[in-house]
Amino acid sequence: MDFTDDVSVFGISAAVLLVVIWIVLMMYLWFPELLPKFLRRRIMPNKGIYRAEALVYQNNGTTEDVIHVCVTSDRSRLGGMLALVNSIHRNTKYPVLFHLIVDEESVQHARNWLEESQLRNIQYELIPFPEEIVEGKIRVRGGRPDLASPLNYARYYLPQLMPTLKGRIIYVDDDCIVQGDIHELYRMKLHPPHLAAFSQDCMGTAKRLTLMKNNYADYIDFKNRHIQDLDFDPNECAFNTGLFVADLNTWRANNITKKLEYWMKLNTKEEVYGNERGGGGSQPPMMIVFYNKYTQIDPNWHIRYLGWTTGTTYTKQFIKHAKLLHWNGRFKPWGGRAQHSDVWEKYFVPDPTKKFKPIRKNV
Structure with missing residues (x-):
């Protein structure tokens, strides 16, 4: 030749x-559905968003083919997010698409963690949260400083962060572990004209384990004239926003994000919430907007206050049968002082980059 x-x-x-x-x-x-799985999951479109498989995303939550779950986290709590994802992945029989919202600096870290661990085959998308969205809108008065984290408010912006997603989604805080099949929660009935589903804080274990009455007056300033104009009952039972089920079509149709932002902005100018015993953070605006407009979640699907004290408040037998555990409060299961952290430990996924290391008592 x-x-x-x-x-x-x-x-x-x-x-x-x-x-x-x-x-x-x-x-x-x-025809993205014709591409091999490993190519579809790794292609990165604009703005640094790692999209999951096109066919899965197009189900839009309208069928039982896929369960949409959203978790938000920043660089200091990524280990919690991955442990939560792992617990859901291991305990459901149905396909789950995880929508993981993180700060922009953590996108690559989270992606490496997912791709180089036992979670490499889950369906997910990583969405960087543009923190400028909440710039100048956050003011925490009497609450913990960590409640002012921009990622704490990402739950307000789900329709904008996932513009093509329609239908139902489950939001879960990153300090949770799911032990039940989340499909059960995904298919729960929302009673019209309710806008979402939350867990009440005035009944059962939630009432027994806190020092508060867990009513609206514990979170919102009823001396504020704008609150008085709403004619709310200050003794109305509060609810926890660390877990909720919502329909994004309904969210958009009712301008939920704009209504939440209204109360955020107002609170920076005058006290609407923050100095009450419940503290500030992202919960009070949601309590205002969803007042008497939500369906109650089965109490066994949200066992919380595990992070309020370092002492044991639940028996091991009770914890074993709980479907969702929530370490809300100061003491997180990766911090070494939280109760029942051994349950969280079972689902923790070690960070291959070694940037995130749980603190343990014997270390």
């Missing part, structure tokens, strides 16, 4: 390679 033949072979090979690249590009643009 002479030089001319070599050139011809090279030219043909280059042409074939260009055709293959063109075909793959066209498949991604027009």
